[in-house]
Amino acid sequence: MSEDPPRTDEYQGCARLYDPLLNPLLDRPRRHVAALVEHCLRPFAKSEGPPPPVLDLCCGTGRQAVFLLERGLRVHGLDLSPAMLRTAQRTTSPRINYVHGNAAATGYADRSFGCVCVSLALHEKPPHTREEILEESMRLLLPGGSLVLLDYRWPESAAGRGAMRLASLVERLAGAEHFANYRQFLAGGGIRALLGASRLPFRRVQTFFHGSMGLYRVFTHGCEEA
Ligand SMILES: C[S@@+](CC[C@H](N)C(=O)[O-])C[C@H]1O[C@@H](n2cnc3c(N)ncnc32)[C@H](O)[C@@H]1O
Numbered sequence: 732m733s734e735d736p737p738r739t740d741e742y743q744g745c746a747r748l749y750d751p752l753l754n755p756l757l758d759r760p761r762r763h764v765a766a767l768v769e770h771c772l773r774p775f776a777k778s779e780g781p782p783p784p785v786l787d788l789c790c791g792t793g794r795q796a797v798f799l800l801e802r803g804l805r806v807h808g809l810d811l812s813p814a815m816l817r818t819a820q821r822t823t824s825p826r827i828n829y830v831h832g833n834a835a836a837t838g839y840a841d842r843s844f845g846c847v848c849v850s851l852a853l854h855e856k857p858p859h860t861r862e863e864i865l866e867e868s869m870r871l872l873l874p875g876g877s878l879v880l881l882d883y884r885w886p887e888s889a890a891g892r893g894a895m896r897l898a899s900l901v902e903r904l905a906g907a908e909h910f911a912n913y914r915q916f917l918a919g920g921g922i923r924a925l926l927g928a929s930r931l932p933f934r935r936v937q938t939f940f941h942g943s944m945g946l947y948r949v950f951t952h953g954c955e956e957a
Pocket residue numbers: 734742788789790791792794795809810811812815832833834835849850851852
């Protein structure tokens with residue numbers, strides 16, 4: 732069963748501060764997400780008509796969507812927080828199609844998108860919601876489509892663990908439940924464990940911040956890249 736939408740907007744208090752505080756750090760990985768999404772859509776360029784659209788699930792303030800749009804992609808963004816969506820609509824392009832909704836039960840038809848991306852959102856959800864968002868994302872993909880995930884990972888190096896301390900501080904400030912989910916996510920093996928349990932084919936493409944953040948590509952069954 733999908734998560735009940737919260738009665739309060741968890742991001743109400745930080746929607747205006749989110750971009751000024753985090754964009755200087757997060758824009759680099761977001762640009763890599765956009766490059767990977769564009770790469771994932773290449774197989775569709777061989778077919779007639781425009782490439783299929785991209786969905787940025789848990790799009791927040793729309794910053795990731797902007798980098799996708801800059802690559803000439805047709806972009807949809809979905810988020811649960813009205814405050815984050817208001818910021819997205821106020822600060823980004825009207826060409827991005829924003830929708831208020833739950834990433835675990837979006838209401839889009841099966842096979843609506845060539846690529847779905849989820850940046851920095853799964854770690855803050857409880858395990859069953861992560862699984863639901865993963866399942867929903869795969870339902871929305873066309874055959875040959877890919878899911879692109881960016882999230883924290885447990886780093887191997889001391890420098891990475893230093894970077895993780897900064898992330899932990901940010902996550903702690905986001906609230907007790909958010910922080911507990913983040914800790915559980917890392918202790919439970921992060922994206923690798925989530926994808927391993929789902930038996931979906933995937934590849935880690937890149938890491939950032941000394942290995943404390945990872946970028947992953949998940950393939951639709953039978954469509955793994957050689
Ligand atoms: C840490 S922010 C990341 C935002 C954006 N992806 C980025 O990279 O900056 C997490 C976002 O996930 C959204 N979110 C959390 N649970 C959600 C759900 N069930 N459905 C849709 N959005 C959700 C929050 O409202 C918030 O905007």
